[in-house]
Amino acid sequence: MTTDIIARCRSIAAAHAHLDGPLLPVLHAVQDQIGHVPMAAYPALAEELGLSTAEIHGVVSFYPDFRTEPGGRRVLRVCRAEACQAMGAAALGDDLKARLGVEWHGTTEDGAVTLEPAYCLGLCACAPAALVDDRPVGRVTADGLERLAREGSA
Ligand code: FES
Numbered sequence: 001m002t003t004d005i006i007a008r009c010r011s012i013a014a015a016h017a018h019l020d021g022p023l024l025p026v027l028h029a030v031q032d033q034i035g036h037v038p039m040a041a042y043p044a045l046a047e048e049l050g051l052s053t054a055e056i057h058g059v060v061s062f063y064p065d066f067r068t069e070p071g072g073r074r075v076l077r078v079c080r081a082e083a084c085q086a087m088g089a090a091a092l093g094d095d096l097k098a099r100l101g102v103e104w105h106g107t108t109e110d111g112a113v114t115l116e117p118a119y120c121l122g123l124c125a126c127a128p129a130a131l132v133d134d135r136p137v138g139r140v141t142a143d144g145l146e147r148l149a150r151e152g153s154a
Contacts, residue, residue: 002038002040005034005038005040005041006038006040006041006044007044008030008033008034009030009034009037009038009041009044009045010041010044010045010047010048012026012029012030012033013026013030013044013045013048013049014048015029016029017048017049022049023049023051023055023056023059024059026045026049027059027060027063027066030045031065031066031067035067035070035071036066036067036068036069036070036071037060037066037067037068038068039057039068042056042057042060064105064116064117064118064119065116065118067105067114067116069107071107071114071116072107072108072111072112072113072114073111073112073113074112074113074114074132074133074149074150075113075114075116075131075132075133076096076113076114076115076116076130076131076132076145076148076149077116077117077118077121077130077131078092078093078096078115078116078117078118078128078130078140078145079117079118079119079120079121079123079127079128079129079130080093080117080118080119081118081119081120081124082120083120083124083125083127084120084124084127084128084129086127087127087128088128089127089128092128092140092141092142092145093117095142096115096142096145096146097115099142099146100113100115100146100149102114102115103115104116104117105117112149112150113149113150118130118131121136123136123138125138126138126139127139128140130145132145132148132149135148
């Protein structure tokens with residue numbers, strides 16, 4: 001399984017290697033297609049892109065959008081940037097962490113939901129805002145987000 005994933009990552013990197021600055025497009029493609037950026041694939045990515053594994057690790061760990069482990073069946077991204085903070089995002093995040101029994105970047109024990117922070121989703125006028133997988137939702141409440149996150153994820 002891991003060998004197959006590494007081969008897929010290598011193939012994705014090779015397909016983007018011609019781009020100027022291919023690393024971010026490669027990492028996004030890997031996460032889109034595999035669901036995370038596995039650390040076991042760093043050497044293959046580095047080799048295909050002519051980079052070091054430290055450079056791969058540095059970029060993956062810098063951006064909160066990238067995960068190195070598989071996420072839950074639903075990924076809930078809750079905005080923590082300024083406009084959303086002004087509308088109660090800090091308390092919303094604390095409430096969601098307590099309801100789901102996870103910290104940021106954590107996945108519920110049943111594998112249903114991963115809780116991720118986000119830093120402005122472009123939905124400031126509808127703060128506080130979140131993404132449920134790729135679906136944007138505004139003026140969210142903890143009740144509503146928990147319900148949306150668990151719909152179809154059981
Ligand atoms: S600050 Fe939350 S969507 Fe912009």
